[in-house]
Amino acid sequence: MDMQTLGREAKATAHKLAALSTKEKNNALLKIADSLQEALPQILAANALDLEQARANNIPQAMYDRLKLDEKSFLAIVNDMRKVVSLPDPVGEEFDGRVLENGLKLLKRRVPLGVIGVIYEARPNVTVDITSLCLKTGNACILRGGKETINTNIAMTKAIKEGLKKANLPAECVQYITDPDRAYVTELLHMDNYVDMIIPRGGAKLHELCKKESTIPVIIGGFGVGHIFVDKTANLEKSIDIIDNAKTQRPSACNSVDTILVHKDIAQTFIPMLAKRLASKKVAMVCHKGTENLAQVDNATVEIGKDEDFSTEWLSLRLNLTIVDSLDEVLEHMRKYNACHSDAILTDDYQNALRFVNEVDSACAYINTSTRFSDGGQFGLGAEVAISTQKLHARGPMGLTELTSYKWICSSDYLARP
């Protein structure tokens, strides 16, 4: 593959995309959705090839399920693209405007980033989602999906390019890396002359590769051990509902909880109640500081935890359980075990609630609320590009606005002098 040509072509479209009106961008989204829908037979046929290969390779069932498209699931993806039409367009917003003493008029105007590179795993919906969000914000994109979905992605990209042409937009504004060779990922990460931002959507290895190799700014995200502290004043019944939700609603999500810290004064009462509920949901309790004695209820799966378990993001139905003496101890524990994503306090103590949100270094700090809310859709952002756990540019759930930058626009009557 000639990656440099791919990059140059994408970059060349960026100034055209930046100049589009919201109406033109929405029209393009609808035309692309139509093209995708028309290509349904070809896309399902391509997906069948990927599934055949997947069976031949004995890939895990969960991955196979994510890979598989049928008419219903594909049309849902296409309709998600149509929904992006109704989201507000952040591009063109002007803010921080003012006139300085010397007569200089200043403002910031929100503009697209330019070209966004996205590297993701075997979820065919990401190809359509990212195309929608980039196009809505006037950005070109270079996509590289998992090799397991290559036929599906190529068929979808073909339909996307046809839709772009119908909308009189350059087909090169959505580029797909069709060669599964990993060397092209590395080359993409070095194309800082053409690409303005890299979004890796995948596991820890992919993020490490991007951190190490990329000469382009990268959005690191989706990692972090999730904590919930149950204070002695917490409403215990409601706390159990919250922990149940935070652990079991979608255990594989990055915003699900990994460690429960219980105040010593309520441990005797609360831990057996919690253990009973979680046993009914098949959650294995990884117990620290003697909590195994309190968690040992009927049907409970209980094991003794090791220190390194506190650093583990389970992504499954497992949960650390420990006892703490004070909020100080909670805060120290969270600093030690890298709380940086979504963490909660459950309390009716106003001072403790304030102190918790003031002092934790989490992207999202919660009071009496499930950490599962950390999601662009749930936060009312209308969409989610990624959940950033770094501090530059954007933190936590990223929506359309986070796919933009700004330019300063400065004017005077020729006479202002620095």
Added chain:
Amino acid sequence: MDMQTLGREAKATAHKLAALSTKEKNNALLKIADSLQEALPQILAANALDLEQARANNIPQAMYDRLKLDEKSFLAIVNDMRKVVSLPDPVGEEFDGRVLENGLKLLKRRVPLGVIGVIYEARPNVTVDITSLCLKTGNACILRGGKETINTNIAMTKAIKEGLKKANLPAECVQYITDPDRAYVTELLHMDNYVDMIIPRGGAKLHELCKKESTIPVIIGGFGVGHIFVDKTANLEKSIDIIDNAKTQRPSACNSVDTILVHKDIAQTFIPMLAKRLASKKVAMVCHKGTENLAQVDNATVEIGKDEDFSTEWLSLRLNLTIVDSLDEVLEHMRKYNACHSDAILTDDYQNALRFVNEVDSACAYINTSTRFSDGGQFGLGAEVAISTQKLHARGPMGLTELTSYKWICSSDYLARP
């Protein structure tokens, strides 16, 4: 040097700094300023050692002048630190607050980034400036100045740490890399477990090193070819004043102009006028497209330009001069030659002014104004950390706010469900 210890110590202070009130931070700034002032004899003695070494190494006069401190210049630096006290503290600002339908209350709160690594050249004022701005925003910092100022910087850092102790703050929140070995810069760039942002302040080589090596987000900035387009409707007398200012006020600044594009309809009149003024200021004209015939006035230094000169950031009294047929040609030229910093149109044509600011991809787009305004102080930001020419996080002049991130604070009555 044990860089890991340096990093761990800095990181350990970050949550303490984040919790300080504005009053406490301002008090610390005043205490540090006093400590620096008290250490004046020791700091000037250390500076004398650096100057002696500089003479022995025959460093260029301009660098020697930047290096040299005397009582007056040093007290000006210390007073700049005192001025930071009066700047507004961005930390703690809350924004984008709202209550969602499901009862979830959301807001973003501005928080420090954590630990900031700054790598800079032989300007002793940077050590004090960065300390002020980081401390005011509750950030710890790890500093690495040029080897030419090492004795001065070590003496200043010692005084800074004494001031921190007097203010009852941990001395480890300002760390200085005292060993000039370049290997420690590379090690710093890999310390993503401790450092949240890297700001390189120096030449192209340093920025390339940071882009290539850093696993920490980097602010790339200060580069870009500066353009001014003189449209056929521009006020010619006033345009000459602006170009004079943009080229000669401080030729070595990154926001000074490199290329003048003149509309063909006014070239015959304007270029000789401009050449006359610039000849009086000893500016060498690098002429393209036959402009040498028009620029050849008394005392003018005129030479024939080559295509690669359009890609050159002169940082000196040299200036490209060319003729264009239209605004389209200007925009195409600017895209080709990487306009990304500060660029201006001089025009009385409303449509052209709008189109220029809409379509250029510059961090700062100017109408009838000198590009020399691109500066945190001039923009009223109160301070300047860097001028970003990348699009992530911040673009253009960066002040105190750009040394912060935000956290999401999310609360409900236990009952909201995702």
